[in-house]
Amino acid sequence: MLRSAALVGSGMALTAGGGAALAAAESEMARIRKAAESNRDADIKRIQDWIRLPSIAAENLNMAEGAAYMADLAKSAGFTGVTTVPSDGYPGVFGVMDNGAKRTLGIYFMYDVKQFDPAEWSSPPLEARIVDKPGWGKAIMGRGAVNQKGPEATLLATLHAMKKAGVKPPVNLVLLCEGEEEIGSPHFKQIATRPDVLAALKKCEGIFIPASWQGANGEVQVNLGSKGVIELELVASGEKWGRGPKGDIHSSYKAMVDSPAWRLVQALQTLVTPDGNNVAIGGWSDNVRPLTDREKALIAEAAKGMNEAQMKQSFGLTHWIDDLPFEQALIRLAQEPTANIEGLVAGYTGPGGKTVLPGRAVAKMDFRLVPNQTRAEAEQKLRAHLDKHGFTDIEANVSGGYDPTEVAEDSRLIKAELAAYAKLGVKANLNPRLAGSWPGAVFTAPPVSIPAGHFGIGHGSGAHAPDEYYVVESTNPKVAGITEATLGYAEIMYQLASVR
């Protein structure tokens, strides 16, 4: 079976599923729906209010405030024993909800958001205005709308609706939140392995982060893992090198003074093949597990439902890497480790020119990792490569990262997700590996060792970009608005409670 038995195009109406246990749930779901409908304005406002308090770890912005706000949101939704979990960085937030159920579901939240430049937005990123997104419907526009406050608050809306409907969730819940996701979760393992937190997580069948990634055709992906990543700054400086200037000097001196900017360029170009497309660091791919035939077949199947032309247009490009056909490009997306330059910063960066010889040059980079590469291995091999090429003075300042993750297709979490999507009439494609990265390895690797993934319906876009949005009122019958998305989170709880 290449994908779940999805009821494509059947809209959001609940259809009769199999299984006696589910029958009882049907009436509860109807009551939850009614409560969710009456809570709708409050549920939207909850997202908007949260967006108005941006927590950005990279800028030390509202971190204590963001954690306290997160704790209040959790308490208000019915979690008990809610506490902040201190770390060597910014705190996590932890809470549980014992519903006297047999099984326990873990929920992972991030309360931080990505940096933003208001000048690039068509609507002020902290105002969370309701805007019209043609083809999608009414959406909240603001930083964090889809990544990840919108979907997360929608899950909280589910709990509010259940409470109002007098329905006890059919699973126990464990909620763990962090505020450093956007800087690579440098202290999340510390938070997740505090004894009481670890004990709670180990009881979970699995854990997911709420997500709203339905495409225009209503389809979603169920990810069986994700790439890892290390994020770092490569820094060449006169200070460390002893050759270039410490600060910026007049550029005429280039004839008698070395240039840290050229040194950075020379070091960078050793990291990749001449086309910039493959990592050329010694031994980089030694531990790479190639995709299996099944994994490739899953990608090929998923490719059929994707719109290549639209994707090319949205990226503004005319060729995939290596001139690959679409299906092969998608396989490459899942398969290959990458070296990416996120940003370059040296010397004068304003309008026009300025005749300086900069004393410091920085490449902001991310390296995506695939199973069975590890973050620690990547750091060590990068350092060894730089040293071997004589760039011992060039700093590789790793700011964060994640190991890759893998989740078994036959785990209860994945089976429940597929069953829930089927019940909701949403076609779900099994995706062997998300090309993006998330701190799931904190859960999938020892000592926690539970399945971890993403779940949710609805739509939003613009993560890390201007004009990020989250649809609350969908005009596309295949895509969920906030009320349907709220019911989606109830559905996964019922499915996890009953799946074999």
Add this chain to the structure above:
Amino acid sequence: MLRSAALVGSGMALTAGGGAALAAAESEMARIRKAAESNRDADIKRIQDWIRLPSIAAENLNMAEGAAYMADLAKSAGFTGVTTVPSDGYPGVFGVMDNGAKRTLGIYFMYDVKQFDPAEWSSPPLEARIVDKPGWGKAIMGRGAVNQKGPEATLLATLHAMKKAGVKPPVNLVLLCEGEEEIGSPHFKQIATRPDVLAALKKCEGIFIPASWQGANGEVQVNLGSKGVIELELVASGEKWGRGPKGDIHSSYKAMVDSPAWRLVQALQTLVTPDGNNVAIGGWSDNVRPLTDREKALIAEAAKGMNEAQMKQSFGLTHWIDDLPFEQALIRLAQEPTANIEGLVAGYTGPGGKTVLPGRAVAKMDFRLVPNQTRAEAEQKLRAHLDKHGFTDIEANVSGGYDPTEVAEDSRLIKAELAAYAKLGVKANLNPRLAGSWPGAVFTAPPVSIPAGHFGIGHGSGAHAPDEYYVVESTNPKVAGITEATLGYAEIMYQLASVR
């Protein structure tokens, strides 16, 4: 003779020189000194007021206002027929002063200044406050203080002093000003060759820009030429390339999308030798005229008066390029063409990281040129190199530049400068080639074809950098304050009038 017959350490007092014509000047100089002393406060205020109106061509800041202000300054100093000279860019300013003399001296001014970031300054860059510079004395601190408003306004102070003293300048004067020096004077040739301007310039024995570059030992350089330069942005973009994204996309897509940032890195590294120190563009040095033995000897002689340790300390480095000894490094400074990275800008440039794959990457560059390279040749060879290496999509957007200049050691301008410095008791070192660049080629090359250089005493520093300053009250007996610098400009006029 390796240098002028300088009277080292004799201070600023006028000493008797040879030549009957100079005898008459002595009493005039005494009157000019008295007038300059009484004008001192107004002369300082003139500099401060000018600094408070920054004209920055790169930012289209106060350009019309700056030209009008420049014209007013010229008229007030006694120039006649003062007009703005329109160009395809920002206007020049032109004026003459017919003193019925036999010879004519050209004066070149720039009314624009370099960009600045107030956050980097210890004193607000537009307030032109008087600050204490230990070891130097009281100085005006502000953008343009030494580059070039301070020295220029000091020359205007000379004319004000002469007028007040009832002394007619011993030479006729031609003043030509531009407002695009800091962006590479892209339209200055157009301004200098307008028929009336050209006719006036061709009457000049030579032309100089006022400069205040005395070192702590009181010495100055007389430059026999300068390097040329082209300044440009090298741009790699998905838009031109058709392969990378047009805008920034999520970095996880690197595995299926090409990267303009990597493309820029790959193109950059072909431009120089692996150490970043020599231009590797095909045929780049074909027209380079090596330094003559005399030129090398002049540099070696000048090196003796320089403080290598202090220079290294001010740059914050421990080794010159190629581990050269100081004298060889200084020869290399004059001799070699350079490729310099002024700045790198791509993708995310703020604090921390951001997982984007940028659609555009820019290297801001300058290439210094030596005789007999030309700007046109450099542009053509850079383009040909990029094309030959397959980088036809990479833009090389040249924003400005200058050809190199050369001035004959036996020209009246140079002879008058050396005689003036001798008369002023200032040791002058002949420097075969300034490593910096200026639009002097507009004067030295056809159709103007007159000697062009720099002249002036006094001290300032920090051109293009924070905390730029110009000393007005010197506590170093070897270095001129504003009144002595004012007299210096009178001295060059008398010397040019009488030199053989």
